[in-house]
Amino acid sequence: MFKFSHCHRFTVALTHMAARKSHRLPQIAGASSSPVETAKKPRTMATGSAIKDAFAKHAEYLNNLNEKRERVVKASRDVTMNSKKVIFQVHRISKYNKEEVLSKAEDDLAAVTNQFMAKLVKELQGTDFWKLRRAYTFGVQEYIEAATFCRFCxxxxxxxxxxxxxxxxxxxxxxxxPLQINVLDYLLGVADLTGELMRLAIGRISDGEIEYAQKICQFVRDLYRELIVIVPLMDDHVEMKKKMEVMLQSVTKIENACFSVHVRGSEYIPLLGTDNPDFAFFGISDFE
Known part of the structure; x- marks a missing residue:
């Protein structure tokens, strides 16, 4: 009897709970018409629209950035190609045509600056140009190499x-x-300069301009000593480290060339038929 009444009360309680839930269902179903829920719905729609607009703006930004990158790559290639022409022009220098060659090289460099570097500057000024550095760094490095080569000569x-x-x-x-060249690109361009100076020194030695080659050798040595102090502070920059290795090879080649000329110069024997009256073949005075 006790158990039956206990179960009966439990059953009645469940019945009342079910009845209360059944009364709440219409309220929940019709809750969307309440002022609170009505206010939440437009807010959700506004948030979705804002996200959609943000994605659209970002997509447009990326498209514009990609188009700009393509134009920057094209301008950088033009700078690279024409800067190389300036370097080739400077390599024509000799003690007989120095002023003429350098004047032509400076005119060519001014044309590179006013025509091709101007296009690069126009594309990058007023923007986050550091984002596109990989697109223009090689052109800038070549331009620095040409400009510093002209100045040194x-x-x-x-x-x-x-x-x-x-x-x-x-x-x-x-x-x-404005677009401003950063220190890293400048140092990379200067590192490339030493390779051109090595070629220039070897060419001057072959033409007999030993003093000029020795001047180049001392300049490249000083440049290497300065950079070898800076490079360890550049957070292990791989590209700069590789160029420093090439720079050391250039320094060694110039030193070896100058040293060989110095040693062999003391062992030099004039050719037969020389006009030097003091020259004696096999150490025997010429017969009168």
Whole structure:
């Protein structure tokens, strides 16, 4: 009897709970018409629209960035190709045509700056140009190599980064943040300069300009000593390390060439038929 009444009360309680739930269902079903739920629905739709607009803007930004990257790559290639022509022009230098060759090389370099570097500056000024660095760094490095090569052959000094960036300011719109070459690209270009100086030194030795070759050798040595102090502070930059290895090879080649000339010069024997009256074949005085 006790068990039956206990179960009966439990059954009645479940019946009342089921009845209360059945009464709540219409309220829940009709809850969407309440002011609170009505206010939440437009807010959800507005959030979805905002996300959609944000994605659309980001997609448009990426498309524009890719198009700009293609234009920057094209401009960088033009800078690279024409800067190489300037370097080839400088290699024609000799003690007989120095002023003529350097004048032509400077005119060619000015054309590269005003035509091709100007296109690069126009594309990159006023933007986050560091995002596109891989697209233009090789052209900038080649341009630095050509500009510093001309400066050394003319004055025997190194063109510094501030001078290069100052020349680019004239190509920029003053109301927009200008493109400025960073230190890394400058150092990479200077590292390439030593290879051209090595070729120039070997060529001057073959033409008998020993003093000029020795001047180049000392300049490249000093440059290597300066850079070998800076490179360890560059967070193990792989590209710069490779160029430092090539630079050391260039220094060694110039030193060996200058040393060989110095040693062999003391052992040099004039050719037969020389006009030197003091020359005696086999150490025997010439017969009168």
């Amino acid at each position: 003319k004055t025997g000094t190194l063109l510094n980064l501030s001078e290069i960036n100052s020349s680019l300011l004239a190509l920029c719109d003053k109301s927009i943040e």
